[in-house]
Amino acid sequence: xxxxVPGKTGSGIGEVVLAPVRFTMGLIDAPLRWLQRVTGxxxxxxxxxxxxxxxxxxxxxxxxxxxxxxxxxxxxxxxLPDRSFVGGDQYARLFxxxxxxxxxxxxxxxxxxxxxxxxxxxIIQVTLMIAVSLxxxxxLNRELAARSFWRAVFFFPVLLSPVVVGLIWKWILQxxxxxxxxxYGFGFDPYAWLNDRNWAFAATIGVSIWAxxxxxxxxxxAGLQAIPKDLYEAAEMDGTRPTRAFLRIxxxxxxxxxxxxxxxxxxxxxxxxxxxxxxxxxxxxxxTLYLTQYIYETGFATQLRNPGLAAAxxxxxxxxxxxxxxxxxxxxxxxxxxxxxx
Amino acid sequence: xxxxxEFILRRKGGKxxxxxxxVTWVWLVGGLFVMFGPAVWLVGSSFKSPAALAEFPPxxxxxxxxxxxxxxxxxxxxxxxxxLPDGSKATLAEVRRIGIVSQMIDPQxxxxxxxxxxxxxxxxxxxxxxxxxxxxxxxxxxxVRYLWNSVFVTVTATLITLVVNSMAAFALSKxxxxxxxxxxxxxxxxxxxxxxxxxxxxxxxxxxxxxxxxLWGVILPTVATPTGVFILRQYMLTIPDELIDAAxxxxxxxxxxxxxxILPLTAPALAVLAIFSVVWRWNDFLWPLIVLSxxxxxxxxxxxxxxxxxxxxxxxxxxxxTVVTMIPVVLVFIFLQRFITTGIAGTGLK
Numbered sequence: 001x002x003x004x005v006p007g008k009t010g011s012g013i014g015e016v017v018l019a020p021v022r023f024t025m026g027l028i029d030a031p032l033r034w035l036q037r038v039t040g041x042x043x044x045x046x047x048x049x050x051x052x053x054x055x056x057x058x059x060x061x062x063x064x065x066x067x068x069x070x071x072x073x074x075x076x077x078x079x080l081p082d083r084s085f086v087g088g089d090q091y092a093r094l095f096x097x098x099x100x101x102x103x104x105x106x107x108x109x110x111x112x113x114x115x116x117x118x119x120x121x122x123i124i125q126v127t128l129m130i131a132v133s134l135x136x137x138x139x140l141n142r143e144l145a146a147r148s149f150w151r152a153v154f155f156f157p158v159l160l161s162p163v164v165v166g167l168i169w170k171w172i173l174q175x176x177x178x179x180x181x182x183x184y185g186f187g188f189d190p191y192a193w194l195n196d197r198n199w200a201f202a203a204t205i206g207v208s209i210w211a212x213x214x215x216x217x218x219x220x221x222a223g224l225q226a227i228p229k230d231l232y233e234a235a236e237m238d239g240t241r242p243t244r245a246f247l248r249i250x251x252x253x254x255x256x257x258x259x260x261x262x263x264x265x266x267x268x269x270x271x272x273x274x275x276x277x278x279x280x281x282x283x284x285x286x287x288t289l290y291l292t293q294y295i296y297e298t299g300f301a302t303q304l305r306n307p308g309l310a311a312a313x314x315x316x317x318x319x320x321x322x323x324x325x326x327x328x329x330x331x332x333x334x335x336x337x338x339x340x341x342x
Numbered sequence: 343x344x345x346x347x348e349f350i351l352r353r354k355g356g357k358x359x360x361x362x363x364x365v366t367w368v369w370l371v372g373g374l375f376v377m378f379g380p381a382v383w384l385v386g387s388s389f390k391s392p393a394a395l396a397e398f399p400p401x402x403x404x405x406x407x408x409x410x411x412x413x414x415x416x417x418x419x420x421x422x423x424x425x426l427p428d429g430s431k432a433t434l435a436e437v438r439r440i441g442i443v444s445q446m447i448d449p450q451x452x453x454x455x456x457x458x459x460x461x462x463x464x465x466x467x468x469x470x471x472x473x474x475x476x477x478x479x480x481x482x483x484x485x486v487r488y489l490w491n492s493v494f495v496t497v498t499a500t501l502i503t504l505v506v507n508s509m510a511a512f513a514l515s516k517x518x519x520x521x522x523x524x525x526x527x528x529x530x531x532x533x534x535x536x537x538x539x540x541x542x543x544x545x546x547x548x549x550x551x552x553x554x555x556x557l558w559g560v561i562l563p564t565v566a567t568p569t570g571v572f573i574l575r576q577y578m579l580t581i582p583d584e585l586i587d588a589a590x591x592x593x594x595x596x597x598x599x600x601x602x603x604i605l606p607l608t609a610p611a612l613a614v615l616a617i618f619s620v621v622w623r624w625n626d627f628l629w630p631l632i633v634l635s636x637x638x639x640x641x642x643x644x645x646x647x648x649x650x651x652x653x654x655x656x657x658x659x660x661x662x663x664t665v666v667t668m669i670p671v672v673l674v675f676i677f678l679q680r681f682i683t684t685g686i687a688g689t690g691l692k
Contacts, residue, residue: 032595032596032597042519046519049509049513056528060566062543064539064540067540069543078549142362144370148680150370152675152683153374155682156378159621159674160381162627163643164646167661168381172383176395176398180398210377292628307546314542321539
């Protein structure tokens, strides 16, 4: 049991770095042997699972359940025992509207503004995102020279942090920015794009697509490459036109991947926050105020913070996300089954 | 050369240009500009002086107006190429400007002031990289501290993620015990609970544990990531159980089996998870923004966003710091691009 695994025996720098790790791991072994003798192998299974479950329980599961309790309490106090029980008041307040299509008629007008903004954002962004990713994936799936280079080109922004993404585009869209420089060449006057309600909204959509399309392109590309090439060869032999081959071979075989991607994009779009927060801060006015920012500001940022209201809003958002995630799990399972049949 | 061009421009069918070939190349070349252009522009801008940044139309490369020190004037003066009323040209320094009239002097003969219409002058420019954009944040702001906080959070969180997730994955892939399916489902269910849904109660729990305004409050909630458990488990399932049985025959403890057999064999999956964890943690924004309210604890991302709000005029610093924030991720991207893309395509995780 000494040499760990063939090919993994220590050499040079690796050994120097790993030596203290090995030493510590060895120290841990003695008490654990004792534990193993006492509890047996099934006890060790629990031991291995414990750290993860503990962290998971405290920081994910517990907050998840407490969230319901929070949403039924009022006041500005932070800890649950200090908060007063108000029942469904927070929900009632969120839904206190004379006309649901007009945010101004609601008691919580910013909430409904955020809902409306998020709704439009999701509809437009998801449509464009899927279109752009699909076209890119189809193009990258062709016989290209330096294909991995082109794949990297479109993937690159995915790894950038949302703050960096937000700042890059804030810099480009400002009055002295690159965007105006480009338009200046065509004789347009400089314009402060992010100070315009509609352009700011459009910018959040464009920037979020720019930042994430590479990820979905990659998933779709993997799906495209799984389609057997001989199907296309057979179609060509039969004199099938390329458009027909696309509609009859590519699309049906890609459909399961495409559906999964649609749901993934939806889930991400509903939660949009970071890059928008840096890019526009939700403005001008409330034109790019989306749900997560509403929850963040209601729960933490404003003077009149109201954790109960924020919790209620986050639960409503959670319901939407759970439905979407269940859809995704169902879809990926059915696509796996299809894959198995192939 | 022509063979290279032929290779690059290889077309569908091989003979005529099909319309899809044109779309392909327009898309690819356009994509190259749209995807890389903004980042390149950011890096280029980060070397410009505040005056050059305020300029419109902007220049591609960082230029500044040449300055000259003239006897009798405290500050260096801007140099201009001037067309004088008699049609001759000269290089003069501007003393002050009143309306459309600029008062200028010849640096060699500082005595006499020449009045010039501003439309008759163009600045003398030279290329200059404002490296102080990079050095000054290091000395004037808490930039080093932010950098250190980010590095600490990223490294610690990644190490804990690897240990904790691999242990859980080992238990879930190599042991039969009651409640295994339940634990698995519980972990998978977490995928449904994004931070934005639980941030209010999570905040109060982190505060109750005394981790508010503490870097551990940023690290701990993120480390039990379900995607990590998931990909490690999938990988460990492919390791044959016979190895474990053999080790047990040799009187190896379960812990030894874990760290001497399973961990080394899971190295490729661990590497993928490590890369992702580093990128995730380095880029984290919303949660550190909530947990950290003391300036000296900010991570780079939080510090940068706060700066960009407070110091809206100091773009030259913000741009330079943004570039620094970008560097680790860009390095990861350059060297590990292949692993990342196959990792995503294979597991669908980000």
